[in-house]
Amino acid sequence: MADEIPDIVISRLPIYLRALRRMAEEGEQTTTSSQELGRRLGISSAQIRKDLSHFGEFGKQGTGYHINYLIEQLQLILKLDETWPVALIGAGYLGHALASYGGFENRGFEIAWIFDNDPQKVGEEVGGIIIQHVDELEETLTREQARIAILATPADAAQELADRLVDAGVCAILSYAPLNLNVPDEVKIQYSDPVIQLQRMTYYL
Amino acid sequence: MADEIPDIVISRLPIYLRALRRMAEEGEQTTTSSQELGRRLGISSAQIRKDLSHFGEFGKQGTGYHINYLIEQLQLILKLDETWPVALIGAGYLGHALASYGGFENRGFEIAWIFDNDPQKVGEEVGGIIIQHVDELEETLTREQARIAILATPADAAQELADRLVDAGVCAILSYAPLNLNVPDEVKIQYSDPVIQLQRMTYYL
DNA sequence: TTAGAATTGTGAAATGTTACACGAGCAAGT
């Protein structure tokens, strides 16, 4: 139980957490089982039990898991007990959509800084945040010790900005730019490209 | 070579395709190798060769792969030789961002229909498309034989709309709604939830 | 024409992941 925990296990925990929180909101039960959770998510109950068993024993035989307790534990494991401030780079359509998105609240994140290179946009307020010029990126993010950034810029600007984010101390990047970025091994990166996702389905049509 | 090809292999092909098209745009070479491609993508060269070998022999010993030829072949495999019309459900901030996104062009997709339930928005033009009322969804998509849809609605509406899309003949859904959807096995689904992606990184911080 | 360097495609080995199946614990009812 003290080994390295597989990435693929970690990547499923947020899914469990989201489903559990939904159950908690529905409020029809205080308890659930690996079987019920699995049925909801299309995952085998054994996998859910095995995944959770990497971190401790959260359930009770015969009863299952206490929903709120498991939520708390998952939040602790994923370090979501405090809210992470996130830097948003790029205030185009997508940046605006993200900045205005209410869904970060209560799930561990808040957009705290927005940068853009368009002087027209600098000073504008989006989702309660004033857009700063991207020239201030290094100074601001280093001073404020930002750890997480979302890249919502055109592809051509993305690599340079990724480099600058890493230099400024950012170590987790969610990139919407449609290309592969080069970052040091110790920096975590996640990609979101709608075209890639669509292309993953057309093969089966 | 005639067996079922693993999903995980299919899911990497769009990544290869994107990188190859970038190389083609850069125009500095007409040929590449599994090693060079792997270096760019952070993937082992053996894996790239193995993945491609499921579909045929596209390379030449000593030389590597002809970039444009491999692009063509990948597009054929992924059925991207023709442009797929896509239905967009939800014309909020995210819907607007997607409808205005220029990145679908030339990568096999175009937003062809947009639906929303807000009468205020119906009739408005976004990215060259007139927003229709969601009541017309079934009639329009069945008549036009839409196969692919993007769900960009709030969570509460998503399951009902997914059901309606499936009834209308849609068999590939890209969902931005932050929940798990129940769809028949024969329907392919891809999820995109920024919070899930962020939560997959905080564990490592 | 030959030698040397590069690169593919692929069986086989190594590694990683999922599913199975069962002992053990708990709850509820008799």
Added chain:
DNA sequence: ACTTGCTCGTGTAACATTTCACAATTCTAA
């Protein structure tokens, strides 16, 4: 107290994926 029905946690087996390593092919240059 006992029985029945659930459900967990987990060792092991089954399955899936990745990596290794090498024969075969191609290109280049002497």
